Amino acid sequence: MTFKADWEQPQNQNPLSHEIIERMVALAYPTSRLVSYQPLDGGCVNFNIKVQLNDSEKPLMLRIYLRDKTSAFREKKLGELLKPTVPIPQTYYIGQLETYHFAITEFMAGIPLRNLLLENTPYDMSQIMHQVGVMLSKIASYKFPISGFFDEKLTVTKKTEFPDYTHFLKDCLQNKIVQSTLTAEVISKITHYFNKYNHLLPDKAESHLVHADFDPANILVNFMEGKWKISAVLDWEFSFAGSILWDVATMMRYAHHIVEFKESFIAGLTSRGITLPLNWRLSVHMLNLLSLLDCLTRADLSTHPRKIADIRKLITYILQDLDTLTSIKHIEVVPYNPEWPKQFKREAAQIKEVLGDHCLEIHHIGSTSIPGLAAKEDIDILCVVDQLASALALQGVGYIFKNEINIPLRYFFSKNSDFSKVNLHVTEAEHGFIDLNLRFCDYMRHHPDSRQAYQVLKYKLLLDPTSFVRVNGRFPKYTLEKNIFIKSVLDQAGYKGITFNFCLHYAEWEAAKQFRQTYFFDPMQIDDPYTWTFNHPEHVHLVMYRGTKIIGYAHIQLWKDGLAALRIIVIDEEARYQGFGTQFLVLIEKWLKLKNYNSLHIESSEEALLFYRKHGYKDMPFNDPDGYESDPRDTPMGKFL
Numbered sequence: 001m002t003f004k005a006d007w008e009q010p011q012n013q014n015p016l017s018h019e020i021i022e023r024m025v026a027l028a029y030p031t032s033r034l035v036s037y038q039p040l041d042g043g044c045v046n047f048n049i050k051v052q053l054n055d056s057e058k059p060l061m062l063r064i065y066l067r068d069k070t071s072a073f074r075e076k077k078l079g080e081l082l083k084p085t086v087p088i089p090q091t092y093y094i095g096q097l098e099t100y101h102f103a104i105t106e107f108m109a110g111i112p113l114r115n116l117l118l119e120n121t122p123y124d125m126s127q128i129m130h131q132v133g134v135m136l137s138k139i140a141s142y143k144f145p146i147s148g149f150f151d152e153k154l155t156v157t158k159k160t161e162f163p164d165y166t167h168f169l170k171d172c173l174q175n176k177i178v179q180s181t182l183t184a185e186v187i188s189k190i191t192h193y194f195n196k197y198n199h200l201l202p203d204k205a206e207s208h209l210v211h212a213d214f215d216p217a218n219i220l221v222n223f224m225e226g227k228w229k230i231s232a233v234l235d236w237e238f239s240f241a242g243s244i245l246w247d248v249a250t251m252m253r254y255a256h257h258i259v260e261f262k263e264s265f266i267a268g269l270t271s272r273g274i275t276l277p278l279n280w281r282l283s284v285h286m287l288n289l290l291s292l293l294d295c296l297t298r299a300d301l302s303t304h305p306r307k308i309a310d311i312r313k314l315i316t317y318i319l320q321d322l323d324t325l326t327s328i329k330h331i332e333v334v335p336y337n338p339e340w341p342k343q344f345k346r347e348a349a350q351i352k353e354v355l356g357d358h359c360l361e362i363h364h365i366g367s368t369s370i371p372g373l374a375a376k377e378d379i380d381i382l383c384v385v386d387q388l389a390s391a392l393a394l395q396g397v398g399y400i401f402k403n404e405i406n407i408p409l410r411y412f413f414s415k416n417s418d419f420s421k422v423n424l425h426v427t428e429a430e431h432g433f434i435d436l437n438l439r440f441c442d443y444m445r446h447h448p449d450s451r452q453a454y455q456v457l458k459y460k461l462l463l464d465p466t467s468f469v470r471v472n473g474r475f476p477k478y479t480l481e482k483n484i485f486i487k488s489v490l491d492q493a494g495y496k497g498i499t500f501n502f503c504l505h506y507a508e509w510e511a512a513k514q515f516r517q518t519y520f521f522d523p524m525q526i527d528d529p530y531t532w533t534f535n536h537p538e539h540v541h542l543v544m545y546r547g548t549k550i551i552g553y554a555h556i557q558l559w560k561d562g563l564a565a566l567r568i569i570v571i572d573e574e575a576r577y578q579g580f581g582t583q584f585l586v587l588i589e590k591w592l593k594l595k596n597y598n599s600l601h602i603e604s605s606e607e608a609l610l611f612y613r614k615h616g617y618k619d620m621p622f623n624d625p626d627g628y629e630s631d632p633r634d635t636p637m638g639k640f641l
Contacts (some may be wrong), residue, residue: 003114003216003254007144007307016049016064020097024062025051028093028104032056046071047236050107059107061089069101071237073152078209079500081154085138087232105427108232110220116228117216117255122529123228126264126513131230132219133268136247139233140274142209144241156241165290169194172293181308182315189319190289196326201285202243214247215254227527228487245280249287253314260534263506282325285318292318332575333374333458340368340420343379345413347422351383354397359383360429361407363436367454370444374455380423383439388594391426399424406504407433408542409592432499432545432583440486443493450489457485480505487548496547498580500587503541508550509534512541515553519570533557544571544584551575552584556592564592565601 016024017036025034033054040048049062053563058626065071083090093104113132116123148156154547168613172178173187182190211218213235219230248269255261270276277283292311299308344364352359366380367373385391391411395401399413399422410433413424427433444451503512513528521528533555544552552575555568566588592600 072103110222110231113216113219129264130268137272206243249284
């Protein structure tokens with residue numbers, strides 16, 4: 001993500017002469033004297049100069065308007081309108097000197113959110129993006145009589161109503177710069193999607209205040225009271241009355257595919273009553289295409305190569321995501337078929353034949369194993385083996401190995417048989433995945449009310465077009481909603497088994513952040529400085545479940561040459577002194593061995609003992625100093641536990 005950081009600045013972005021700046025300030029403050037000034041970075045249309053006067057403690061902003069001289073008047077009116085709820089610079093003076101149109105405004109302290117996101121400064125992405133979502137909901141709370149573009153008095157007239165989307169798109173696509181920048185294939189694909197989904201574009205009935213350039217470059221943040229907080233929303237020159245989806249689109253343009261960025265922003269936005277339409281992701285893509293094409297028509301091939309390259313890259317990504325969203329196969333749920341158990345038996349017989357004595361148990365699980373329940377026609381099979389490696393032999397009979405996917409120590413295979421698709425889950429004995437699935441299926445077989453409720457949920461989700469859109473960048477809503485129901489059934493069934501997962505969906509990441517902050521960084525009175533590891537391939541984050549509740553968290557760093565480091569491990573206070581810490585470490589050790597990591601870096605034995613006692617683990621054999629080596633403190637696993 002670049003957030004326009006690489007875009008070329010306006011050609012006349014050179015600092016004004018000292019004399020011109022002095023004369024501008026003198027027009028607004030004839031009795032004051034200019035002490036110093038500093039041109040500020042950023043601004044692809046206008047540019048800003050921080051000025052300090054001799055008779056004022058606070059600096060001011062000298063804002064030069066390069067394109068639209070009426071922008072200053074709109075920003076002044078918006079400052080007055082939004083002052084009670086949105087931090088926006090107040091305009092003190094508007095003037096003209098020679099060919100320059102300028103304004104003197106309030107100077108707002110802070111750094112662009114873009115800088116915070118792109119640099120190495122520690123921050124909590126979910127916390128700051130939740131604030132951004134809340135801020136947008138406050139902006140959108142202002143409504144106007146009709147939609148359209150504002151004049152100098154924030155009035156929408158017939159002359160400033162929106163042009164027709166179709167005509168606007170056609171004009172953009174016929175532009176010479178657009179045609180010389182985009183291939184015929186890309187232009188054809190854009191036309192295809194607009195013909196198919198133009199009904200998802202906002203209509204003229206919506207008339208919320210739209211910032212129109214609501215992205216991290218125009219949001220200032222400041223570190224206050226131990227947290228990064230929004231200090232200002234800048235650059236309102238393009239604002240108009242319309243749909244909030246325009247601002248959602250701008251904010252998501254670079255980072256909508258980053259799960260934490262997207263989910264926290266949307267959570268903040270909807271926390272104040274904003275409801276997004278079902279197909280908002282498709283709408284956002286269409287709006288971004290319109291905006292980017294419009295921007296492209298005003299670019300210069302010779303002076304804006306980086307800007308044009310970035311726009312082309314964004315358009316390519318949007319079209320790829322549209323391809324993905326619109327090609328997702330709908331899930332088909334059919335009434336219970338008595339042939340499903342027979343299909344399981346045939347597959348189970350072949351699996352046993354291939355694995356021989358390595359196969360300890362084999363079970364039919366999932367919805368097709370529950371008589372009377374409508375289901376996808378996928379046969380889910382759970383095979384328990386003496387060692388995971390033995391299951392790889394199944395690749396010789398058509399099973400495709402897909403590794404662990406989202407569950408450690410569980411191999412997953414798929415196969416398209418003559419009768420149906422088969423999903424094969426393979427674990428070793430005592431894996432928590434076994435009891436979880438058997439307990440759920442057994443409960444559903446004996447509770448017809450739950451069976452009926454599950455079936456109703458499935459059909460309800462099938463009618464929702466967003467059910468097949470991936471919510472977290474990985475799981476479709478259909479899967480996530482079913483997961484909530486499954487957890488409720490497991491709670492009713494009294495399931496208390498121990499499982500551990502890689503952090504994947506929103507709830508697991510939130511739990512991970514809470515464990516880290518509460519038990520490690522709050523005592524140091526700092527915000528977690530290492531959230532960047534959440535998106536780093538060398539760092540693994542795990543959560544431990546007892547039943548359906550997350551009770552533990554661990555952070556592992558993977559090094560080269562079979563080395564790993566245990567950075568954080570913690571059990572929730574309510575679950576301590578029951579041996580769960582030991583169980584978690586055993587599972588971690590087993591997983592690392594599976595991945596060919598043979599040495600685990602930890603603290604010295606004395607430090608480790610104090611640490612783990614402090615966090616409530618029992619039965620930890622740290623009292624044997626011979627089990628640990630001196631620096632670099634790499635403990636051969638096998639001695640570790």
